[in-house]
Amino acid sequence: QSALTQPASVSGSPGQSITISCTGTSSDVGSYNLVSWYQQHPGKAPKLMIYEGSKRPSGVSNRFSGSKSGNTASLTISGLQAEDEADYYCCSYAGSSTPWVFGGGTKLTVL
Amino acid sequence: QVQLQESGPGLVKPSQTLSLTCTVSGGSISSGSYYWSWIRQPAGKGLEWIGRIYTSGSTNYNPSLKSRVTISVDTSKNQFSLKLSSVTAADTAVYYCAREKEYYFDYWGQGTLVTVSS
Numbered sequence: 001q002s003a004l005t006q007p008a009s010v011s012g013s014p015g016q017s018i019t020i021s022c023t024g025t026s027s028d029v030g031s032y033n034l035v036s037w038y039q040q041h042p043g044k045a046p047k048l049m050i051y052e053g054s055k056r057p058s059g060v061s062n063r064f065s066g067s068k069s070g071n072t073a074s075l076t077i078s079g080l081q082a083e084d085e086a087d088y089y090c091c092s093y094a095g096s097s098t099p100w101v102f103g104g105g106t107k108l109t110v111l
Numbered sequence: 112q113v114q115l116q117e118s119g120p121g122l123v124k125p126s127q128t129l130s131l132t133c134t135v136s137g138g139s140i141s142s143g144s145y146y147w148s149w150i151r152q153p154a155g156k157g158l159e160w161i162g163r164i165y166t167s168g169s170t171n172y173n174p175s176l177k178s179r180v181t182i183s184v185d186t187s188k189n190q191f192s193l194k195l196s197s198v199t200a201a202d203t204a205v206y207y208c209a210r211e212k213e214y215y216f217d218y219w220g221q222g223t224l225v226t227v228s229s
Contacts, residue, residue: 003157036215038158045207045222046158051215089158093214098174100148100160 004029004090004103011109017078020106022090023071028101030071034093037066037075040105041086049088050075077108085110113137115208115220123202123227129195133208133220140189141166146211149182149193151204152222159204163211164191198227 005023012018022035029035033053038046048057050066053073063078073092077084090103119131133147140147148163162172164182172180176195184191195202203226209216 032214034214038216045219046216047219048215048217052213057217091158091160091216097171099163099171102150102158102160105157 006103006106009107012080013111016080020075022073022103028092028094032093035073036091038089039086082110113218117220117223129198131193135189141186147191148209148211150207153204200227203227
């Protein structure tokens with residue numbers, strides 16, 4: 001079970017849109033539409049932003065959206081705001097015996 | 112509102128066993144169809160899923176840690192626990208407990224730093 005692959009960093013200016021990719025395999029991302037995305041500010045616990053690929057929990061801004069194509073899931077943040085600056089992690093279901101694999105994380109910088 | 116709180120020693124000696132407990136408040140650990148997970152994060156690094164337990168006692172573990180990990184649940188205390196044996200410096204991390212709802216983690220503890228050092 002290998003970690004999902006995310007870019008180490010992405011950046012964007014306020015108001016712009018960015019996309020963070022999360023590449024897995026046919027055993028995890030490719031087999032299930034069960035990718036979740038978490039936002040983590042320094043020193044804080046991760047916060048659920050997207051689940052089941054594209055669903056937003058109550059209270060999460062509609063500026064956050066998720067999608068998937070093949071073995072790659074993506075998180076898009078539109079209308080970037082300063083408070084979006086954080087680390088973002090993807091997580092995919094990978095089957096009942098070893099269910100969870102995380103991505104290595106992406107640091108988002110709002111310029 | 113469900114809350115999770117990790118507790119346990121912040122310093123463990125190499126080769127010893129790390130023991131942490133997660134106390135769940137705001138709801139019964141036995142109610143609903145939830146798994147209860149442990150996840151860790153070394154400083155400056157990503158998240159690593161350690162394992163999970165269902166209230167029936169059924170467990171799943173990360174294969175990379177399986178030989179050293181035991182997760183248990185005490186429904187009478189609304190707690191679940193992690194034991195990681197034969198620790199080394201590589202096990203130094205912030206350890207989180209989290210509730211798994213269907214196919215995502217919806218509630219997390221604040222995390223607790225465990226340092227492995229003599």
